[in-house]
Amino acid sequence: NAGVMQNPRHLVRRRGQEARLRCSPMKGHSHVYWYRQLPEEGLKFMVYLQKENIIDESGMPKERFSAEFPKEGPSILRIQQVVRGDSAAYFCASSPRLAGADTGELFFGEGSRLTVL
Amino acid sequence: AQKITQTQPGMFVQEKEAVTLDCTYDTSDQSYGLFWYKQPSSGEMIFLIYQGSYDEQNATEGRYSLNFQKARKSANLVISASQLGDSAMYFCAMSLTGTASKLTFGTGTRLQVTL
Numbered sequence: 001n002a003g004v005m006q007n008p009r010h011l012v013r014r015r016g017q018e019a020r021l022r023c024s025p026m027k028g029h030s031h032v033y034w035y036r037q038l039p040e041e042g043l044k045f046m047v048y049l050q051k052e053n054i055i056d057e058s059g060m061p062k063e064r065f066s067a068e069f070p071k072e073g074p075s076i077l078r079i080q081q082v083v084r085g086d087s088a089a090y091f092c093a094s095s096p097r098l099a100g101a102d103t104g105e106l107f108f109g110e111g112s113r114l115t116v117l
Numbered sequence: 118a119q120k121i122t123q124t125q126p127g128m129f130v131q132e133k134e135a136v137t138l139d140c141t142y143d144t145s146d147q148s149y150g151l152f153w154y155k156q157p158s159s160g161e162m163i164f165l166i167y168q169g170s171y172d173e174q175n176a177t178e179g180r181y182s183l184n185f186q187k188a189r190k191s192a193n194l195v196i197s198a199s200q201l202g203d204s205a206m207y208f209c210a211m212s213l214t215g216t217a218s219k220l221t222f223g224t225g226t227r228l229q230v231t232l
Contacts, residue, residue: 033219042121042208042222043162056219091162106212106220108154108162 004029004094004109005074012115019079019086021112025094029107032075034067037089037111049075082116089113119144121209121223128228130199137184138194138226140209149213151192152220153183156206165207168192199230 005024013019025032031050035043048056049069060067064082069075079086089111120143130136142151153165168176168183176183184193192211196203206227210220 035220042210042224043220044222045219048219059219089160093162106152107164110159110161113160 004092004107006090006092006109006112008112009110010113010115012117013082014117015083016081019082019114019116021077021079021090021092021114022074023077023092023094023109024074025092026096026107029094029096031095031097032069033093033095033106034075034077035091035093035108037091039088043091046077079114082114084116087114087116119146119149119211119213119221121211121221123209123223123226125226126224128226129231130196130228131231132201133198135195135197136199136228138196138207138209138228140192140194140223142190142192142209142211144190144211144213146213149211151183151185152210152212153181153192153194154208154210155203156208156225158205162208166194196228201230201232204228204230 004026007022033048034046036046037043045059047060047067052071064080066078091108091111093106093108095106122141125139149170151168155163155165166176166178166181166183168185175185180197182195206225208225209223212220
């Protein structure tokens with residue numbers, strides 16, 4: 001039973017390029033969350049999605065960042081025109097239902113580490 | 118808004134000893150969940166233990182137990198019989214019920230287990 005799968009694990013981009021990070025949730029999970037971890041800090045919530053819907057994007061920067069979770073395929077976190085401050089680890093988590101937090105059923109992937117040169 | 122405070126940036130413990138990692142939280146909500154995650158040097162986030170605010174008993178998972186003191190708003194993690202493989206960053210987090218697993222994390226405690 002595969003866990004949350006993220007790729008790429010490591011991504012290097014130059015300033016101004018685009019970064020695309022992918023997340024496949026655990027089998028049977030339809031709720032996906034993206035978190036960002038800056039160096040030496042805890043994780044910060046970015047966005048919560050269900051299939052084809054963005055439910056809560058209160059943690060997403062207003063510009064350059066977008067997320068989707070299409071009917072088929074993985075969830076994508078897209079960062080346009082990256083800057084050095086975007087360098088961070090981006091974690092995806094999934095849960096089988098809305099009440100994932102109420103039961104502890106929230107599981108993280110191994111993260112994607114973005115480095116902007 | 119909720120807040121998680123972890124006041125121990127780093128901790129040392131000898132192998133086979135028990136260690137307590139501190140976590141206090143702040144929220145005005147009555148219904149919430151508390152989590153601990155382990156992050157080894159490889160970087161992944163590993164779920165350890167969960168406590169619901171209405172759970173009357175402290176959560177336990179193997180060598181991990183959560184010392185939940187609701188009146189003091191603390192949710193300390195106790196690791197018994199420490200092993201070298203326990204060396205990692207440990208994060209405390211909370212989520213308000215009904216907020217769809219939107220976790221607020223503390224800044225973490227780095228635990229080093231020594232021989």
